Amino acid sequence: MTPRPIHAVDVPALAGLHTAAFPPEESWGIGAIGTMLAMPGAFGLVLPEQGFILARVAAGEAEVLTLAVAPPARRQGIGAGLVVAAMAGALARGASVLFLEVSEDNLAARALYAALGFEQVGRRRRYYADGSDALVLSRPLSATEAG
Template sequence: MRREALASLHLACFTTPRPWTEEEFGSLLKSPGAFLLNETHGFLLGRALAGEAELLTLAVDPSARRQGIGRRLLEAFENASRARGAESAFLEVAVDNVAARALYRATGWQESGVRKGYYRAPDGSSIDAIVLTLPLAQAKD
């Protein structure tokens, strides 16, 4: 997926946090440990460094939601993160993003903290972020 397509889909999916620009996607994709996973109607941008993975953003076209795309991307993120040596993962999600929080909960992510006023809404108000974590380390026999 080209950065233009990433920015366009991100714009269709987000107001809070604000949609990322083509330039921001280009910069993130060049950053150490970054990786992109995509499907026809969605993508996930992650990063894995020093034993930890971060899910930077997950976007699924609003017209294609509730078809398993997000779940498949999350499963691919777990596999890609483990392959890059990550033993744990984290993400932030806006407290008012009920659908995303339900998806993360259903796929094993656990709430581990709150970042007060982390996001800015289009009206200028602040929105808390919930920090979620997921263990990735395989149990040793």
């Protein structure tokens, strides 16, 4: 299944998905998701009821703002498919590199990103609400991501 662009009408369902995918102190509501989508250069992709990704592009660089996969849809390639689609979307919008942050404690996400070629380029100490560090990862983008 191919992710489709997010539309404003999707935001309430995305907030529900984000709540299911993250601990309460880290989940985003309708307002937060709407604000992120309204930022210059922002875009989002969704597989309804399974997962979504929000990203933005500025000055030739892209960043993943959030990636949420519904717990029943995990370990089925949904997250990888969304990241790959976001890489293509970022490249099409002029980005040459994609950055993201992941909790040092989130071993499943770290394995996903490593499999997709992301490498650690930094660390943000005690970044998350639980006190864990965020690892800053990046990956160069190339025409092979254009899909």
